[in-house]
Amino acid sequence: MAWAVSGIGVGEGLALGRAWVLAPASFDLPRRSLEQDQIPEEKARFSAALEVVSAEFDQLRATLGQDPAAEVRAFLDLQSIVLHDPLLVDATHARIETEACNAEWALVQQFELVAEQFDSIEDPYLRERKADVQQLVERVLKVMQGAEGLSSALKQQRSQDLPVDLPWILVAHDIAPSDMLLIREHQFAGFATDSGSPTAHTAILARSLGLPAVVGLQSLHGLVKQGEEIVLDAASGTVLGSLDAGLRADVHQRLAEERLRNERLKRLKSLAAVTLDQVPISLLANLDLPEDAQAALDAGCDGVGLFRSEFLFMNRATPPTEEEQFNAYSQVVQTMAGRSVTIRTLDSGADKDVPALSAGRQIPTNPALALRAIRLCLAEPELFLTQLRAILRASALGPLRIMIPLVSGPQEVVLARRLIQQAMDQLSSRGLAFDRAVRIGAMIEVPSAAITIDSLLAHIDFASLGTNDLIQYTLAIDRTDSEVAHLYEPLHPAVLRLIRDVIKACDRAGTSISLCGEMAGEPGFTQLLLGLGLREFSMHPIELLRVKQEILRSDFAALSRPTGRLLRLPDAKRIRAGLPNLSKSSPQDLRSTTA
Ligand code: PEP
Ligand code: MG
Numbered sequence: 001m002a003w004a005v006s007g008i009g010v011g012e013g014l015a016l017g018r019a020w021v022l023a024p025a026s027f028d029l030p031r032r033s034l035e036q037d038q039i040p041e042e043k044a045r046f047s048a049a050l051e052v053v054s055a056e057f058d059q060l061r062a063t064l065g066q067d068p069a070a071e072v073r074a075f076l077d078l079q080s081i082v083l084h085d086p087l088l089v090d091a092t093h094a095r096i097e098t099e100a101c102n103a104e105w106a107l108v109q110q111f112e113l114v115a116e117q118f119d120s121i122e123d124p125y126l127r128e129r130k131a132d133v134q135q136l137v138e139r140v141l142k143v144m145q146g147a148e149g150l151s152s153a154l155k156q157q158r159s160q161d162l163p164v165d166l167p168w169i170l171v172a173h174d175i176a177p178s179d180m181l182l183i184r185e186h187q188f189a190g191f192a193t194d195s196g197s198p199t200a201h202t203a204i205l206a207r208s209l210g211l212p213a214v215v216g217l218q219s220l221h222g223l224v225k226q227g228e229e230i231v232l233d234a235a236s237g238t239v240l241g242s243l244d245a246g247l248r249a250d251v252h253q254r255l256a257e258e259r260l261r262n263e264r265l266k267r268l269k270s271l272a273a274v275t276l277d278q279v280p281i282s283l284l285a286n287l288d289l290p291e292d293a294q295a296a297l298d299a300g301c302d303g304v305g306l307f308r309s310e311f312l313f314m315n316r317a318t319p320p321t322e323e324e325q326f327n328a329y330s331q332v333v334q335t336m337a338g339r340s341v342t343i344r345t346l347d348s349g350a351d352k353d354v355p356a357l358s359a360g361r362q363i364p365t366n367p368a369l370a371l372r373a374i375r376l377c378l379a380e381p382e383l384f385l386t387q388l389r390a391i392l393r394a395s396a397l398g399p400l401r402i403m404i405p406l407v408s409g410p411q412e413v414v415l416a417r418r419l420i421q422q423a424m425d426q427l428s429s430r431g432l433a434f435d436r437a438v439r440i441g442a443m444i445e446v447p448s449a450a451i452t453i454d455s456l457l458a459h460i461d462f463a464s465l466g467t468n469d470l471i472q473y474t475l476a477i478d479r480t481d482s483e484v485a486h487l488y489e490p491l492h493p494a495v496l497r498l499i500r501d502v503i504k505a506c507d508r509a510g511t512s513i514s515l516c517g518e519m520a521g522e523p524g525f526t527q528l529l530l531g532l533g534l535r536e537f538s539m540h541p542i543e544l545l546r547v548k549q550e551i552l553r554s555d556f557a558a559l560s561r562p563t564g565r566l567l568r569l570p571d572a573k574r575i576r577a578g579l580p581n582l583s584k585s586s587p588q589d590l591r592s593t594t595a
Helices: 036-064 070-083 089-099 103-119 124-144 150-159 177-185 201-209 245-270 290-298 309-313 322-335 373-379 381-394 410-429 447-451 453-457 467-475 482-487 493-509 523-531 541-552 556-560 572-578 587-594
Strands: 003-006 008-010 014-022 168-172 190-193 213-215 229-233 238-241 282-287 303-308 340-344 400-404 439-444 462-465 512-515 536-539
Touching (some): 014 190, 014 245, 036 070, 036 089, 036 103, 036 124, 070 124, 089 103, 168 229, 190 229, 213 229, 245 541, 282 541, 290 322, 303 309, 303 322, 303 536, 322 381, 373 410, 381 400, 381 410, 410 453, 439 447, 439 453, 447 467, 447 493, 453 462, 453 493, 462 493, 467 493, 493 512, 523 541, 536 541
Parallel strands (some): 014 168, 168 190, 190 213, 282 303, 282 536, 303 340, 400 439, 462 512
Antiparallel strands (some): 014 229, 229 238
């Protein structure tokens, strides 16, 4: 009989393949006492294992080329930092020496100390980085124990008589960094891990590799046999095994449909995003780092609707200089070759802690409501002026707009504009070029700004709905807290009314309005948003073609009419995979919430 195990689906699609089960390294290792003269040799053995793992990273970097996705690079950088961390490396060496013990035991003891420190971190994203450290330690342990990496294991297994009729699906307790290389090289169809949550790096990795994955399966790797035929369904977050003929045929049909859909999607790249009734829709990209601009362009974006500048401030001890920031913004503007680029000023704080800025400040009781984003920039004018000068200088190179995050009302925009003027004066006195008519807009993501949008409009040239935060603040749901994730509801009537009212107010005033939260990249919401009057969508480039497909089959006028054709019911299963707790609203319900 077929079996199914549930976890959290990540990424796209469905995969049918044979399980390649990767055994985890054991942390339950015996302590071996050493003679004094054995200690140097033991320390050398530990150093050699670190070098092997370090070389694996170098190989991985080389394979990823010049511009790996920002998430992958950030992950690799973190692993490299950990690999040289004194608390893990120097302290393990010291332990081998002072306790005259084997390197494996010393490393595991040291890891447990580090793990305790991670457990006490409040920020869930940083807390989950413990899993990254654990994987690194696992890899070092495996090397010291002479265990094969995935690469040699695969080669060995290829020489055995295992079936090669289907692609491999990697099943592991967790995926080690060195295995990332193999996932790419050997073209795995997907992966399934026991550990992980939507913000853990395996999930981030799956998204950036465009592979289907299911994480958080608890103990799958102990259940599945090597080479067993399994199905991985990212949409429902399930892994299925012991397939019978009916189920197998069903899966083959779904895979064929998916292939066809993807082929059709690629053909849409060169088509303009226009609705059936000829309303042009702008499809813009959300970028975290300048290196991602080329991929966005390749995906066919019309420009950049959101450049999250705060990522330039992360993973470093001090904020980036004006010159460093100028280079980053210029790169985006130049890559976009005449297309509009919206740079959001520093949106630090809450889930995006910037240690270089938070060091020395008291830890806020409510990080999402604290001195962050524009509030911090107004409190630290020199920091803000440096960024504004860099952005303004890039505005001389192509169309660029400045967007202010977390605006709660007109006053912040008035103060920000004063500082923008001051930055312009500073550049003029240095004889540097910039766009004097640069457009200045606001993120509409705080309910007060959405409710009083009319009073804001006199102060801004454009607006962008940040629904990720607008939902969080409207529904009082911390978007990073997994215990309330099921209450995070994009289709809540309060949220839909705010979106509708902001779009209508902007339309009346002739002010450009876009939406750059995750909702924009979810095809199940495309018709709903068109029906609310939205004409500018900004999203992760990977979502662009699927949203374009929805647009091409939509009638803008009919969707906007109260008596028009009913909104298509969003594909609840698919949406629920990315956006938890979709209400079971019918199209009529959705209509009535916004009527
Ligand atoms: C948002 O809040 O919707 C948004 C786009 O910004 P971020 O996710 O960076 O807060
Ligand atoms: Mg936001």
